[in-house]
Amino acid sequence: MNASLVLQWVIKSIIIILVLTGGFAYVTLYERKVLARMQVRIGPNRAGPAGLLQPIADAFKLIFKETFTPAKADKWIYPLAPLLTVIPALIITAVIPWGPPVTIGGKTFTLSLADINTGALYLLTVTSISVYGVTLAGWSSNNKYSMLGGLRATAQMISYELALGMSYLGPILLAGSLSITSIVNSQQHLWNVVLQPIGAIIYMIASIAEVNRSPFDMPEAEQELTAGYLTEYASMKFAMFYMAEYIKMIAVSMIGASLFLGGFWGPGVASIPWLGPIYLFIKVALLLFGFIWIRATLPRIRYDRLMSFGWKVLFPLSVLNVMITAGVILLVGG
Amino acid sequence: MTAELILFLIVALTAIGAAVAMLMSRNTVYSALFLILNFLAVAVFYLILGAPFIALAQITVYAGAIMILFLFVIMMLGAERLKELDPVKWQRPAAIAITLALAAEGTYIVFSKLNPSYVVESFSGNLADPVSIGTLLFDKYALPFEVTSLILLAAVIGAVVLSKAEKKESEQ
Structure with a gap:
């Protein structure tokens, strides 16, 4: 372990965190703009040119809000919960490669922080830990609406985690490796979405449920639960939950793009490696558009239907998909 | 002192501290959280031993899946606060007596049977690579693996049967 390698890791970690937090700020604007257009409105356009400074204005507003702690809230866990939500969201993309190896000044660098041979398992591990914050x-x-929202969110996330994990298995079987870099490289010529259409759809549905986005945003159903687990949070603590939600959206889009849409591969990447991150960015932006589109289109589904859909439809379907994939690979010889 | 030893000491102290805090805490949610911290420390041990697959599986299964169910049940039943006094009077002295007996037994066996000729067979497989773990599980250890899966299946069916029976009684 030499100093230059440590320096490389530190720089890459800083890049990931800056891209994700900066991405969070502009995904909120992206969402508001797209939603507004879909509802025949204009959206935020006052702060800066075309509303581009809106996220900065929002951040300043939240920083200057009063930090309020409810009287009988738990004094240790209440401030810890937002942190436990943000940290998994920030670290989950560490195993995702952004591009093929590049050469800067005669030295070759890999464009990923950690190409570990258990990358897909790492994704599942961080997902399973991220439930605790909520x-x-x-x-x-210490609020009954928060409590009900927290319980709902927990039940929903642990139910859809199963189908999510099962949907990873298709790309893993096709690549014959748990490393995300190998999975991405196995899709250089043919994207996994062609070979794994059911797996890709299961991944999309389960990931929407996992990040508690509409139409699976039951934990925040305002008619029944005011704002669910967010009810008693204000100021920067609220901003951290908000940040976690959007960073998780970016993260699941990055994972989805890497597992099913060929990751950073696209025309010309083999000769010009710097095109890799650009292709990944475009794919993530398209998937995020899909998320927003679904939010603008579908109404929230009822909680009991959500659970029975997860357990009785999505989970058996994902197991069946894995069995068929494994059988076909065994017969064809993968 | 090497860096690995310092890391080991920090993680070991965290694991022991978390285990003791879990036992001492009067709030069951805190106890559950300390147990999660303990599981995470054990996962770091696996990483130090060069077994990342087992470390990540430990976090996913124990710290993630099992403990979230513990927390869920504690919260749903509203059982956060333990009563200050034990409901069973003789429980504490009995627990102390049994623990001391177990510790004495363990110490006796370690010191009486400790001879250099008895060596635990060291594991020769490669735990760093998921492919070799999978090959080992489905090849050399196929029978224990299948037996474990049957036990888990029996537990799943048991849970289904228990919840079904309760439903019928409430209908009557």
Whole structure:
């Protein structure tokens, strides 16, 4: 372990965190703009040219809000819960490659932070840990709406995690590796979405449920639960939950693009490696557009239907998909 | 002192501290969180031993899946606060006596049977590579693996049967 390698890791980590937090700010604007256009409105256009400074204005507003702690909230866990939500969201993309190796000044660098041989398992591990923030936020607020929202979110996330994990198995079987870089490289000529259409659809549905986005945003159903586990949070603590939600959206889009849409591969990447991150960015932006489109289109589904859909439709379907994929690979010889 | 030893000491102290705090805490949610911290520390041990697959599986299964169910049940039942006094009077002295007996037994066996000729067979497989773990599980250890899966299946069916039976009684 030499110093230059450590320096490389530190720089890459800083890049990931800056891209994700900057991405969060502009995904909020992207969402508001797209939603507005879909609802025949204009959207935010006052702060800066075409509303481009709106996220900065929002950030300043949230920073100057009063930090308020409810009287009987748990004094340790209440402030810890937003952190436990943000940290998994920030670290989950560490195993995703952004591009093929590039050469700068005669030295070759890999464009990924950690190309570990258990990358796909790492994604599942971080997903399973990310549930705690929401659960504990609901419990520690000492509010029955928060509590119900937290319980709902927990039940929903652990139910859809199964189908999510199963949908990873298709690309893993096709690539014969748990490393995300190998999975991406196996799609250089043919994207996995062609070979794994059911897996890709299961991944999309389960990931929407996993990040609690509409139409699966039951934990925040305002008619029934005011704002669910977010009810008692204000100021920067609220901003952290908000940030986690959008960073998770970016993260699941990056994972989806890497597992099913060929990651950074696209025409010309083999000769010009710097096109890799640009292709990945375009794919992530398109998937995010899909998320927003779904939010603008579909109404929230009922909670019992959400659970029975997850357990009785999505999970068996994902198991069946894995069995068929494994059988075909065994017969064809993968 | 090497860096690995310092890391080991930090993680070991965290694991022991978390285990003790779990036992001492009067709030069951805190106890559950300390147990999660303990599981995470154990996962770091696996990483130090060069077994990333087992480390990540440990976090996913124990710290992730099982403990979230513990927390879920604690919160749903509203059982966060333990009563200050034990409902069973003789529980604490009995627990202390049994623990001491177990510790004495363990110490006796370690010191009486400790001879250099008895060596635990060291594991020769490669735990760093998921492919070799999979090959080992489905080849050399296929029978234990299948037996484990049957036990898990029995547990799943048991849970379904228990919840079904309860439903019928409430209907009557």
